[in-house]
Amino acid sequence: MKNRIEEIRKERGLRQEELAEALEVSRQTISSLENGRYNPSIILAFKVAAYFGMQIEDIFIYEGDAQ
Amino acid sequence: MKNRIEEIRKERGLRQEELAEALEVSRQTISSLENGRYNPSIILAFKVAAYFGMQIEDIFIYEGDAQ
DNA sequence: CCTCCTTGTAAAGCTTGCTTTACATAAAGA
DNA sequence: TCTTTATGTAAAGCAAGCTTTACAAGGAGG
Numbered sequence: 001m002k003n004r005i006e007e008i009r010k011e012r013g014l015r016q017e018e019l020a021e022a023l024e025v026s027r028q029t030i031s032s033l034e035n036g037r038y039n040p041s042i043i044l045a046f047k048v049a050a051y052f053g054m055q056i057e058d059i060f061i062y063e064g065d066a067q
Numbered sequence: 068m069k070n071r072i073e074e075i076r077k078e079r080g081l082r083q084e085e086l087a088e089a090l091e092v093s094r095q096t097i098s099s100l101e102n103g104r105y106n107p108s109i110i111l112a113f114k115v116a117a118y119f120g121m122q123i124e125d126i127f128i129y130e131g132d133a134q
Numbered sequence: 135c136c137t138c139c140t141t142g143t144a145a146a147g148c149t150t151g152c153t154t155t156a157c158a159t160a161a162a163g164a
Numbered sequence: 165t166c167t168t169t170a171t172g173t174a175a176a177g178c179a180a181g182c183t184t185t186a187c188a189a190g191g192a193g194g
Contacts (some may be wrong), residue, residue: 001109001113015139015140015141015178016141017140018101018142025182025183026182026183026184027140027141028142028143028182028183028184029181029182029183030179031141031142031143032142032143032182034071034141035141035142035143037143038180038181038182039108039109039110039180039181040109040181041106041109041151041180041181041182042068042106042107042108042109042112042123042127043068043106043151044130044181045109045112046068046127046134050129055122055123055124056109056122056123056124057122057123058151060109060113062110062113062117073189082169082170083170083171084170084171092152092153093152093153093154094170094171095152095153095172095173096151096152096153097153098171098172098173099151099172099173100154101171102172102173104173105150105152106150106151107151107152108150108151108152108180108181111151111152121151
């Protein structure tokens with residue numbers, strides 16, 4: 001799974017901490033997602049998509065079985 | 068999170084076990100998802116959507132913060 | 135140089151997603 | 165009645181997502 005969180009966050013001029021607060025997660029969670037340390041839960045993916053006003057599929061890119 | 072897995076599975080004439088096999092998870096996982104015992108990982112949500120040829124948002128319904 | 139701001143990352147711990155094994159039950163058919 | 169098929173669910177255990185605390189490092193500005 002790749003994701004475009006960092007890209008979209010920066011487009012909107014947000015800091016990791018601001019995004020974290022808006023999504024009700026820790027800053028480390030945002031950092032970890034942006035750097036691919038783990039995948040979000042589906043709940044968090046929905047929150048991200050809702051906050052950005054986008055579809056999950058436009059933010060998170062599933063690349064087959066591996067990862 | 069609600070989901071339409073059971074509904075779509077039945078539309079397509081599949082047993083839980085067949086769907087489980089196709090998605091490479093256990094039958095209990097399908098049963099648990101259909102009965103709302105827990106939410107899927109985002110990877111599994113992507114697999115379900117890909118298998119059904121639908122968008123995640125059309126199968127899984129996020130209902131705000133609770134659940 | 136010093137300080138602040140932003141980000142990266144690690145460790146420990148809790149919670150949740152998923153597995154295997156196992157048993158129960160209802161429906162359908164011989 | 166007996167058996168088979170499909171489904172529900174529980175328990176134990178491992179893996180992954182997320183938290184808090186903590187520290188490191190680069191860039192910008194005084």
